[in-house]
Amino acid sequence: MNIGFELIRKMLAPWLKEASLMLKLGLAIVITIIALSITAPLLTQYSPIIKVGDALRPPSTKHLMGTNNLGYDMFSRILYGGRTVLTVVVSATLLSMCIGVPLGLISGYYGRIVDRIFSIIMDSMYAFPSLILALAIAAVLGPSMVNAIIAIAVVYIPTYFRMVRGQTLSIKSLLYVEAAKAIGARDLRIIIKHILPNLLPTIIVVFTMNIADAILTEAGLSFLGFSVPPPTPDWGADLRAGHEYLLAGYWWLVAFPGFMIMLLAAGFALVGEGLNDILSLRGAEKR
Amino acid sequence: MAALRTYIIVRTLMTIPIVFTLLTIVFIILRVMPGDPITAMVGMKAPPEYIERLKEEAGLNKPYHVQYVNYILGIIRGDFGRSLIWGKRPVLAEILDHLPATIELTIFGFIVSIIIGLITGTVAGVKCYTKVDTTLRLYSIIAYALFIPWLGMMFQLIFGVYLKILPIGGRIDPGLTVGWNTVTGLYVLDGIITGRYDIVLNALQHLILPSLTLGIVLSGAYTRLVRANMIDVLSQDFIRAARARGLSELKVLRHALKNAFIPILTMMGLQFAILLTGAVLTETTFSWPGMGTFLLERIKYVDYTTIQGTIVFFAIFVSVVNLVVDILYALIDPRIRY
Amino acid sequence: MRKTLLAIENLKVYYHTGRGVVRAVDDVSLAINRREIVGLVGESGSGKSTLGYAIVRLLPPQGKIVSGKIVLDGKNLLKLSLSEMRKVRGKEIGMVFQDPLTSLDPLQKVGDQIVETILEHVNISKKEAYDMAAKALMEVGLPPDRLDSYPHQLSGGQRQRVMIALATVLKPKLIIADEPTTALDVIVQDRIMELLASLKEELNTSIILITHDISLAAERADKIAVMYAGHLYEYAPSDEIISKPLHPYTQGLIQSIPDVFARKEIKEIKGNPPDLVNPPSGCRFHPRCPYAIEKCMRKEPAMIRINENRYVKCWLYA
Numbered sequence A: 001m002n003i004g005f006e007l008i009r010k011m012l013a014p015w016l017k018e019a020s021l022m023l024k025l026g027l028a029i030v031i032t033i034i035a036l037s038i039t040a041p042l043l044t045q046y047s048p049i050i051k052v053g054d055a056l057r058p059p060s061t062k063h064l065m066g067t068n069n070l071g072y073d074m075f076s077r078i079l080y081g082g083r084t085v086l087t088v089v090v091s092a093t094l095l096s097m098c099i100g101v102p103l104g105l106i107s108g109y110y111g112r113i114v115d116r117i118f119s120i121i122m123d124s125m126y127a128f129p130s131l132i133l134a135l136a137i138a139a140v141l142g143p144s145m146v147n148a149i150i151a152i153a154v155v156y157i158p159t160y161f162r163m164v165r166g167q168t169l170s171i172k173s174l175l176y177v178e179a180a181k182a183i184g185a186r187d188l189r190i191i192i193k194h195i196l197p198n199l200l201p202t203i204i205v206v207f208t209m210n211i212a213d214a215i216l217t218e219a220g221l222s223f224l225g226f227s228v229p230p231p232t233p234d235w236g237a238d239l240r241a242g243h244e245y246l247l248a249g250y251w252w253l254v255a256f257p258g259f260m261i262m263l264l265a266a267g268f269a270l271v272g273e274g275l276n277d278i279l280s281l282r283g284a285e286k287r
Numbered sequence B: 001m002a003a004l005r006t007y008i009i010v011r012t013l014m015t016i017p018i019v020f021t022l023l024t025i026v027f028i029i030l031r032v033m034p035g036d037p038i039t040a041m042v043g044m045k046a047p048p049e050y051i052e053r054l055k056e057e058a059g060l061n062k063p064y065h066v067q068y069v070n071y072i073l074g075i076i077r078g079d080f081g082r083s084l085i086w087g088k089r090p091v092l093a094e095i096l097d098h099l100p101a102t103i104e105l106t107i108f109g110f111i112v113s114i115i116i117g118l119i120t121g122t123v124a125g126v127k128c129y130t131k132v133d134t135t136l137r138l139y140s141i142i143a144y145a146l147f148i149p150w151l152g153m154m155f156q157l158i159f160g161v162y163l164k165i166l167p168i169g170g171r172i173d174p175g176l177t178v179g180w181n182t183v184t185g186l187y188v189l190d191g192i193i194t195g196r197y198d199i200v201l202n203a204l205q206h207l208i209l210p211s212l213t214l215g216i217v218l219s220g221a222y223t224r225l226v227r228a229n230m231i232d233v234l235s236q237d238f239i240r241a242a243r244a245r246g247l248s249e250l251k252v253l254r255h256a257l258k259n260a261f262i263p264i265l266t267m268m269g270l271q272f273a274i275l276l277t278g279a280v281l282t283e284t285t286f287s288w289p290g291m292g293t294f295l296l297e298r299i300k301y302v303d304y305t306t307i308q309g310t311i312v313f314f315a316i317f318v319s320v321v322n323l324v325v326d327i328l329y330a331l332i333d334p335r336i337r338y
Numbered sequence C: 001m002r003k004t005l006l007a008i009e010n011l012k013v014y015y016h017t018g019r020g021v022v023r024a025v026d027d028v029s030l031a032i033n034r035r036e037i038v039g040l041v042g043e044s045g046s047g048k049s050t051l052g053y054a055i056v057r058l059l060p061p062q063g064k065i066v067s068g069k070i071v072l073d074g075k076n077l078l079k080l081s082l083s084e085m086r087k088v089r090g091k092e093i094g095m096v097f098q099d100p101l102t103s104l105d106p107l108q109k110v111g112d113q114i115v116e117t118i119l120e121h122v123n124i125s126k127k128e129a130y131d132m133a134a135k136a137l138m139e140v141g142l143p144p145d146r147l148d149s150y151p152h153q154l155s156g157g158q159r160q161r162v163m164i165a166l167a168t169v170l171k172p173k174l175i176i177a178d179e180p181t182t183a184l185d186v187i188v189q190d191r192i193m194e195l196l197a198s199l200k201e202e203l204n205t206s207i208i209l210i211t212h213d214i215s216l217a218a219e220r221a222d223k224i225a226v227m228y229a230g231h232l233y234e235y236a237p238s239d240e241i242i243s244k245p246l247h248p249y250t251q252g253l254i255q256s257i258p259d260v261f262a263r264k265e266i267k268e269i270k271g272n273p274p275d276l277v278n279p280p281s282g283c284r285f286h287p288r289c290p291y292a293i294e295k296c297m298r299k300e301p302a303m304i305r306i307n308e309n310r311y312v313k314c315w316l317y318a
Helices: A003-018 A021-038 A074-110 A112-127 A130-141 A145-172 A175-182 A187-223 A235-243 A252-286 B002-032 B037-042 B048-057 B064-076 B091-126 B131-145 B148-162 B187-194 B197-234 B237-244 B249-285 B291-300 B304-332 C048-055 C082-088 C110-121 C126-139 C144-148 C156-168 C186-203 C214-220 C238-243 C248-255 C294-298
Strands: C004-017 C020-033 C037-041 C063-072 C093-096 C174-178 C206-211 C223-228 C231-237 C304-307 C310-312
Touching: A021 A074, A021 A252, A021 B131, A074 A112, A074 A145, A074 A187, A074 A235, A074 A252, A112 A145, A112 B002, A112 B249, A112 B304, A130 A145, A130 A187, A130 B002, A130 B249, A130 B291, A130 B304, A145 A187, A175 A187, A187 A235, A187 A252, A187 B131, A187 B249, A235 A252, A235 B148, A252 B131, A252 B148, B002 B064, B002 B304, B091 B131, B091 B197, B091 B249, B091 B291, B091 B304, B131 B197, B148 B197, B148 B249, B187 B197, B197 B249, B237 B249, B249 B291, B249 B304, B291 B304, C004 C048, C004 C206, C020 C048, C020 C063, C020 C206, C020 C231, C037 C048, C037 C214, C048 C063, C048 C174, C048 C206, C093 C156, C110 C126, C110 C144, C110 C156, C126 C144, C126 C156, C156 C174, C156 C186, C174 C186, C186 C206, C186 C214, C206 C214, C214 C223, C214 C238, C214 C248, C223 C238, C223 C248, C231 C238, C231 C248, C238 C248
Parallel strands: C037 C206, C037 C223, C093 C174, C174 C206
Antiparallel strands: C004 C020, C004 C063, C223 C231, C231 C310, C304 C310
């Protein structure tokens, strides 16, 4: 028996025991979709952006999800589209986390005028309809993958900011930070050694839930034509393309891409919900 | 009552910096951010003279501070600029043309979501930690994860393409409105006012699929919220005290619901922003002639002033709705009137 | 008319928790006469509140009445259907809670809450119900215009008066008051107790006064029942229990009362109340009892009748 593997299993065991049905289901969905998009070249012989057969063919053994109006294989587009969606969404949420978390820390830790200014900007942005904000940014920057990432990242900065700021405020008022200050620890040290570790679990939960939301925003942007330009495979864009053929009853053009969007978003939301349950249980035990 | 008036005044004044900040953010996005909106929208291949002309018409060739002052002053005067196309109509007039369609859709979508959310959330809260509860929690996550255009298209496929019992797009059959003068622009309401029940019926038929789509997707958030609040309220002392007075379970539930509803109301302001986001996607899916369709169309035609005006309008609209919700909250919850 | 209003016989209430079964009330028997105030005294976790809520069958979801009888005026409450039980609550048994702020619906005017209670039980017009509610407020010493107040607009003492008005408006046979003065100022405490006592005279009701404060019970109650770790250990008239406590635990409780004038030494009872998932063998008080003998560890003592009114559960008196 591999000792290293056994060790990891033992460390994870109590955690997995706590894991609810939601967390397991969510992880299963997310891991499956990630695996499918990584291994796409092994799973399909067709390229997603080359005409490989007759146009508008229904699902068959040759084309599992049929072909679109250009004769592209839909199954291949779904697999490779997963890559696009995951790249855009994960980069965007990581970016907004990297901006939102430090801003929230600064705002919550130092308070005063800096906090006032940041807070009002972030609260205003938070109140604004996210898709319309992303749309405005993407429209100005022009449709491309990088611009879509920027547009989505900007929209979600306030999510991290508000959460981190609030928690920093409450942790700061706890005794041990005061004690650390009294013995002359430097601000940066206090933030990194005392505050950030306490925030980490919540940040992870917010991050997963945020990915779920970003998936829907990305889909919205690309559905409206403001994400990756064609012919790059992307679920939202495919859905829009398929919409034109809906009246004629070509259901496979829309059914699959939209279903994948829902599945992936639900997967991440389930993971977030499951993690949140564990977190609040832990919190309840501490009390 | 004096306290309530003070609260309303203070809350209203608080809206001003928020609107101001939003306007500044919009300005920064549309004008200061790297990337030139006009070029990005027209495309690199457009002739430079054409781009220059458009920039001048939109006032984009002046220094930023001058642009900013003009922009803010214009909005304060209620002047949202004029459209660069379509005969230079005032942007505000065009917005007001499209606003009722969005409001009508939003209202019906909201009603659907709140009905579903209240029922599922209450049941989940009362039956918390049972199988019913787990099922409803799953429902709320799936509803939230549904992509609006996809759900809309599935409805269109089933009810429009296969069953052919409901219209799949538009607000009303065009023939019906010939020679009909609207009052508010909300077709259902106007139909009732003018006694045109054929219009009411037709408008409602058109509303069913879009508002179901919007409502179902948004209901998930309410399910969660109502559930959490119900669990919280049901564990409070006054519920036990109400039972100790011999009240029937139905009356106890009424006490619980009323108290659970208060925090939900505060969320509605924020939910409204999500509702608008949803409305943009719903409108596009159902060719609904509202603000979302309008904005996208103008983005396509590079009508820069209209785009800016519409986004500014959204910003102000959202702030005002938040204000109204907060005031409503104060009216309903007696404890707020400090 | 029977002399006994409420008879609790061999009542067992268990909580099913993640750690195991908590025997919160274990084999308790107690009789309460008409027009009597009985102080139910014990530390927190002694089961006194559980007993109070078991009477109206309003235990938390994990709590179950396992066996026993609760007979109010000849009818066993544990045999009633839920809707019959609802008719008892509020009408025959009124309850006053510890924290009047959280026990009143914050969003409803106090008048409406009283009227709602009246209309649930009595078939009269809304107008008549309002008159009744106004009268009830006056009885508890509040001006009738307080009907239009929300709970947060009242002071703590006023709120508790509203709670008492709610509990007494339908002239119940029994009032259960769970720590009714704990959340209040000292001066207000006294007035509220005064009010409860005078209402008792007026309405001919009995009162169960649940409290951790034996001196409060001694001052106001006719009889005192001492509970410890889910058992009833002593039940006797107040003056007798104060002048001559029999059970070592009761003695400990009385010695721990601070006395401003006598300046006597305050003695605390050593040790902590037991864990009710694994209670001590024999007498549950033996680990803390200064007189414990070997027998106490082995066998639980039975309730011993000292005289007509006096009961104690201790091997010292067997």
